[in-house]
Amino acid sequence: MSAPRLPREFFTRPTLEVAKDLLGKYLVHEEHGQRLCGMIVETEAYVGREDAASHSYGGRRTGRNEIEYGPGGHVYIYLVYGLHWQLNFVTSVANEPECVLIRALEPVEGVAKMKTYRHTDDPAKLTNGPGKLCQALHLNKSFNGYDLCDKKAKFFVEDRGIEVAAEAVKRGPRIGIDYAGPRWSKIDWRFWIKDNPYVSK
DNA sequence: TGTCCGATATCCT
DNA sequence: GGATATCGGACAT
Numbered sequence: 001m002s003a004p005r006l007p008r009e010f011f012t013r014p015t016l017e018v019a020k021d022l023l024g025k026y027l028v029h030e031e032h033g034q035r036l037c038g039m040i041v042e043t044e045a046y047v048g049r050e051d052a053a054s055h056s057y058g059g060r061r062t063g064r065n066e067i068e069y070g071p072g073g074h075v076y077i078y079l080v081y082g083l084h085w086q087l088n089f090v091t092s093v094a095n096e097p098e099c100v101l102i103r104a105l106e107p108v109e110g111v112a113k114m115k116t117y118r119h120t121d122d123p124a125k126l127t128n129g130p131g132k133l134c135q136a137l138h139l140n141k142s143f144n145g146y147d148l149c150d151k152k153a154k155f156f157v158e159d160r161g162i163e164v165a166a167e168a169v170k171r172g173p174r175i176g177i178d179y180a181g182p183r184w185s186k187i188d189w190r191f192w193i194k195d196n197p198y199v200s201k
Numbered sequence: 202t203g204t205c206c207g208a209t210a211t212c213c214t
Numbered sequence: 215g216g217a218t219a220t221c222g223g224a225c226a227t
Contacts, residue, residue, distance in 0.1 A: 044208070053208070064223055082220030084209045101208060131209050176208055200209095 003158040008149045010157075011072035015091045015098040019045040020169060020191050022089070026158040027105060029137045036113060036137045038105030038127050040157075042192040042199045044174045046088070048098040053180035056097035067145050068097035075146040075155070077139060084131030085140055089148065089157075103175070103190070105133045106198040129200040168194045175200070 006025065011018055022040050029036045046054040048068070055065040067076040068090055076088040076099050088099040105127040107114055114126050114136040127133040134140070139155075148156045171188045178185045192199045 046208075055208085060224095062224065078208095079220095079222065080207055081209055081218095082207090082222075086208060088208090103208090129209070174208070179207080 003160045005153075006073075006148070006157040006159055008071070008073045011089060011091050011149070012093045013091065014093075015045045015047050015100060016189065018089070018091045019043040019100045019189070020171075022100060022102070022157070023169060023191060023193050024162040024164040026108065026160055027102065027137070028109075028156055028158055029139065030154040031113075031138060034113060035109045037109035037158075038107050038133065038137070039162075040102060040104075041106050041196040042102075042104035042190070044101040044103055044191070045189040046099050046101060047189070048092075048096050051180075052184045053174065053177040054098075059097075061097070065097065068092060068099055069095060070145070073147060073149040075143050075148060077134070077141060077144045079141070080131075085134035086130050087134050087139055087143075101130060102133065103130045104128050104192070104198050104200045105136075106196060107136070124197065128198045164193055170194045 022043050025040050027038050027040055048054055048056045049059050051057055056068050064078055067074055072091050074090045076090050077085055080086055087102045090099050092098055107126050115121055117138055118126055118136050127136045146155055171191050173186050174190045
């Protein structure tokens, strides 16, 4: 029943590789003994200093993004538009402030609970967006800085040995970052599983 | 202390 | 397809 958890070394690799390899892994939040779990089907890479769409562009370092400068395998979560949480995994190697945004999941365990958190019965709308999946797995600011690789972690990523075939991995431009200018809003740093119905639209 | 605005979701027409 | 909700971070004053 207990699949191996992703170790620190998984996260402390080049961010684009981590973003791609997270596809097909299982995100688990054990809450009061109940497992809320979904398979990762869509991610985006935010490559720190050089990336105008990143919070740490140009080495910007503030109270909010301080976590990005810490070790890999930790959670960076913050609020946008006053109401939506964005879940990221820090990949920082050698103090480079980089991370991967989790954009969509396929619900796997604890679906009934997710429905109550999301206030909907439609499984297709449960976790197909960055704000939605945080609401479904009951994630918020209290998880900022959380260590996914701690042995006792209640929130972590499982590897169930599923290999996503290379031809099933699609990539394209990231979403909602036109403000960063064409160079960064057009670069193909978003990854998703081809034809998966839970990828965001 | 004040102003500006966003790595979105939802409701409305 | 378009408007807008809603709030805290960032940065200027």
